[in-house]
Amino acid sequence: MKAPLGVILAGGAATRMGGGDKGLLALGGQSILDRVIARLDPQVAQLALNANGDPARFHRLGLPVIGDSVEGLAGPLAGVLAGLDWAAEQGGSHIVTAAADTPFFPCDLVPRLMMAAEQANAPIALAATPDPKRGLSRHPTFGLWPVALRDDLRAALNGGLRKVVLWTDAHGAVNAIFEASTGADPFFNVNTPEDLAQAEAML
Numbered sequence: 001m002k003a004p005l006g007v008i009l010a011g012g013a014a015t016r017m018g019g020g021d022k023g024l025l026a027l028g029g030q031s032i033l034d035r036v037i038a039r040l041d042p043q044v045a046q047l048a049l050n051a052n053g054d055p056a057r058f059h060r061l062g063l064p065v066i067g068d069s070v071e072g073l074a075g076p077l078a079g080v081l082a083g084l085d086w087a088a089e090q091g092g093s094h095i096v097t098a099a100a101d102t103p104f105f106p107c108d109l110v111p112r113l114m115m116a117a118e119q120a121n122a123p124i125a126l127a128a129t130p131d132p133k134r135g136l137s138r139h140p141t142f143g144l145w146p147v148a149l150r151d152d153l154r155a156a157l158n159g160g161l162r163k164v165v166l167w168t169d170a171h172g173a174v175n176a177i178f179e180a181s182t183g184a185d186p187f188f189n190v191n192t193p194e195d196l197a198q199a200e201a202m203l
Contacts, residue, residue, distance in 0.1 A: 001093070001094065001114055001117075001118065002045070002093065003043075003044060003045040003110075004044055004045065004087075004092065004093070004094035004095050004096045004110065004114070004144065005044055005045055005046045005047070005048070005083075005086075005087045005090060005092040005094070005095045005096075006040045006041065006043065006044030006045075006046070006047040006048070006095065006096050006097075006098070006110075007047075007048050007049075007050055007066075007079070007080070007082075007083030007086070007087075007095050007096070007097050007098075008023075008033070008036055008037070008040065008047070008048070008049045008050065008063075008097075008098055008099075008100050009050050009076055009079040009080075009083075009097050009098070009099050009100060009141050010022075010023050010033070010049055010050060010051040010079075010100035011050050011051055011052050011067075011068055011073075011076075011078065011079045011082075021033075021051070021057065021100075022100065022101040022190055022191075023036065023100035023101060024057070025190065025196060027103055027190075027196065027199055027200065027203070028200065028203045032100065032101060032103045032190060032199075033049075033058075033061070033100050034061075035103040035104075036098055036099075036100055036102065036103060036105075037061065037063070039098075039103075039105060039106075039107055039109075040096075040098050040109070040110075042107075043096070043107070043108075043109060043110035043111070044096060044110060045092070046090060046092075047063055048063055048064040048065070048066050048083065048086055049061065049063045049064070049065050049066070049100075050065075050066050050067070050068070050079035050082050050083055051065055051066075051067065051100075052067045052068055053067075055067075064086065066082045066083065066085075066086045067082060068081070068082050069081065069082055069085065069154075070154075070157045070158070074157055074162060075162045075163075075164070076097075076140065076141050076164055077153065077156075077157055077161070077162065077164055077167060078157060079097070080095075080097055080143075080145055080153065080164075081150060081153050081154055081157060083095045083097060083145070084145060084147050084149070084150035084153065085150060087147050088147050088150060092147060093146065093147055093148075094144055094145060094146050094147065095144075095145050095147070096109065096110050096113060096142075096143070096144050096145075097141060097142065097143055097145065098141070098142055099139075099141040099142065099189055101189045101190045101191065102141075102142075102187055102188065102189040102190075103190070103199060104184070104186055104187075104188055104199075104202065105127075105142060105186055105187055106178055106186050109127065109142060109178075110144075112176045112178070113125040113126075113127065113142075113143065113144040113176045114144060115176070116144075116174050116175065116176035116177075117144050117174060117176075120174040122172050122173060122174040123146045123148070123149060123171055123172065123173075124143060124144060124145055124146070124149075124168050124171055124172070124173035124174070125143060125144040125173065125174050125175070125176050126138050126139065126140050126142065126143045126144075126165075126168060126173055126174075126175055126176065127139040127142035127143065127175075127176055127178055127187060128175040128176065128177055128178070129177070129178050129179070129180060129185060129186065129187060130177070130179065130180075136175065136177075138165065138175060139187045140164035140165055140168065141164075142187065143168070143173075149171065152171075153167065184202055188202065
């Protein structure tokens with residue numbers, strides 16, 4: 001498999017943060033989104049941002065901005081579909097997605113997702129971390145997705161499906177396990193002002 005294309009998912013409403021774009025919040029002198037780009041860009045062939053509304057607010061980033069094609073706020077799967085459609089236009093076979101509000105995700109995210117998919121001969125791989133309470137905590141906004149399934153995903157979304165793992169499980173998705181090397185969750189995401197303060201402390 002050649003290097004996938006990267007898509008940063010920034011289409012959420014950020015209601016717990018009071019609205020607006022969480023990725024544009026400052027964290028240690030940079031925006032959270034700047035930190036996400038710095039981690040994902042070296043791992044992928046091309047990079048785009050999935051966001052809705054006026055794309056001009058992201059102009060300084062110099063990235064293609066792709067909106068959801070599914071009406072209404074249809075959740076992360078709508079962003080995945082937008083990314084798959086964009087990748088198809090670029091001639092890509094796969095995308096890897098990352099959330100715009102998760103500044104500390106692993107710098108080897110892409111190769112480990114690819115390895116998990118290849119070893120299991122699975123079409124989709126999702127990031128997961130060990131969880132002492134649940135056994136495993138999946139992070140479905142961090143995944144490897146094949147362009148070949150985009151029409152299947154479009155049909156599922158048009159049929160009302162919104163929960164990521166319902167669709168991925170139906171296609172035999174596998175988990176790529178990421179241990180917390182320093183005790184901190186590598187997929188810690190910023191949802192609230194308290195989370196932002198915690199992220200500052202984690203820096």
